Amino acid sequence: MDFLIFLILFVVLCGWLDHWATRAAEPVAKEGR
Amino acid sequence: MFIGHFGLAAAVKAREPRVPLWSLMLATQFLDVVFVALYLAGGIESFKAVAPGTYGEALINAQYTHSLLGALLLSALYGGLSARRWGRRTGWLLGAMVFSHWLLDLLVHRADLPLLPGNAGGLPLLGLGLWQVPWATAVIEGVLLVVGAVLYFRSVRQRAPVTWRAMVSGGVMAALLVLGLVVDVLS
Numbered sequence: 001m002d003f004l005i006f007l008i009l010f011v012v013l014c015g016w017l018d019h020w021a022t023r024a025a026e027p028v029a030k031e032g033r
Numbered sequence: 034m035f036i037g038h039f040g041l042a043a044a045v046k047a048r049e050p051r052v053p054l055w056s057l058m059l060a061t062q063f064l065d066v067v068f069v070a071l072y073l074a075g076g077i078e079s080f081k082a083v084a085p086g087t088y089g090e091a092l093i094n095a096q097y098t099h100s101l102l103g104a105l106l107l108s109a110l111y112g113g114l115s116a117r118r119w120g121r122r123t124g125w126l127l128g129a130m131v132f133s134h135w136l137l138d139l140l141v142h143r144a145d146l147p148l149l150p151g152n153a154g155g156l157p158l159l160g161l162g163l164w165q166v167p168w169a170t171a172v173i174e175g176v177l178l179v180v181g182a183v184l185y186f187r188s189v190r191q192r193a194p195v196t197w198r199a200m201v202s203g204g205v206m207a208a209l210l211v212l213g214l215v216v217d218v219l220s
Contacts, residue, residue: 003035003200004061014205015058018053020198023194
């Protein structure tokens with residue numbers, strides 16, 4: 001059971017956190033034309 | 034050996050930042066994932082405690098997933114699927130990460146790793162048995178943990194556009210690695 005819990009934490013949580021932490025900043029949208 | 038595999042994945046992520054972290058983490062545990070599936074599928078593979086309740090005191094019956102040939106085939110499967118998605122180089126890398134699990138297990142397992150699936154031919158079982166010296170196994174896992182956590186932390190700080198996000202990601206990784214080792218040693 002510990003194995004499955006840690007597998008999910010590392011694969012899903014750490015995987016997502018790495019993606020979240022390193023994604024490029026979104027460009028600021030210009031208003032109007 | 035449990036957290037040591039994840040520590041290795043964290044260290045490799047630092048060297049290969051384009052490879053998704055989740056794929057590295059899953060690769061290092063892929064043999065055990067299939068092992069659990071076979072365990073749940075009617076006990077095709079199983080494990081039993083040699084001395085219940087202590088770290089590393091298990092005798093593993095994983096004669097398919099943890100045989101040398103079985104591990105190579107599962108590595109090729111994972112690497113092949115990865116190559117289709119991320120290219121040949123990443124496929125080779127992730128295949129190697131799957132096989133690293135067998136190499137680290139060879140170091141710690143008692144002699145319960147067969148060469149061929151199902152121990153066909155009754156060839157000698159492999160395993161250097163470091164688990165018989167629990168503190169030495171814990172030290173090796175600890176080294177993999179520290180190296181992985183430090184290299185990952187440095188890597189994510191360089192890659193992250195915002196420092197505090199890198200701190201969160203690196204901190205969670207380090208905390209989970211430490212927690213995993215503590216749970217494994219004390220369970």
